[in-house]
Amino acid sequence: MENLDKAKEDIRDILNGKEYQLYANESKSILTIWWERAKEWLANQLEKMFPSLESASNSAAGPILITIIVVVVAMIAILAFLLVRRQVRKRKYKENKPFQSLKEMEWTFQTHFDEATRLESQGEYTLSTRHLFLSLLLYFHENEWLVAKIWKTNWEYYDELRKVNREWADRFFNLALLFDEITYGERTIEKHEYIKYKSLVLDWLSEAKEGPINATKYK
Incomplete structure (x- = not known):
């Protein structure tokens, strides 16, 4: 033991x-x-x-x-x-260019917006979304918040807009992502997606009429 x-x-x-x-x-x-x-x-x-x-x-x-x-x-x-x-x-x-032809560059912001409205009435929501984005881009160009060129990419526009208003640049980034998907990714937009996208663009255009408010805050 x-x-x-x-x-x-x-x-x-x-x-x-x-x-x-x-x-x-x-x-x-x-x-x-x-x-x-x-x-x-x-x-x-x-x-x-x-x-x-x-x-x-x-x-x-x-x-x-x-x-x-x-x-x-x-x-x-x-x-x-x-x-x-x-x-x-x-x-x-970074690699994608929103304008695919000189004709798209020569159109005004209002021309693209009218074309978007026409396409919307025909149920062509994907093409209408594209023209809405180009309309917004040219509106910023006309107000000299960025400079539109056919060779520029959305990333370059984002960078220019960021110097004016960082909050706007972030919003532009999100809208441009969907634009790239329908333009280069051949994605089809459903009606409910289009309505949401159009609402964002219209709200932004309405806000932009007052200019880049508090721009120095975001620099």
């Missing part, structure tokens, strides 16, 4: 020894170690924000930590996806 107790004690010492612990850690996968460190970090952060969690049992805190980690990882994944998609679209956006 004495020998058995001695053997148990020896085994316990071995398991608690540094050599065995080092071996045990090395046998774990990298993902397992990262997972444990992530849980430990989150636990520390939660304890700082919610001291009551510190006294919670491990069995109760474990599921909470796992849930939080899953939510955080999902949010990071979604954010990464949106950033990558934005960069891809932005790269295409």
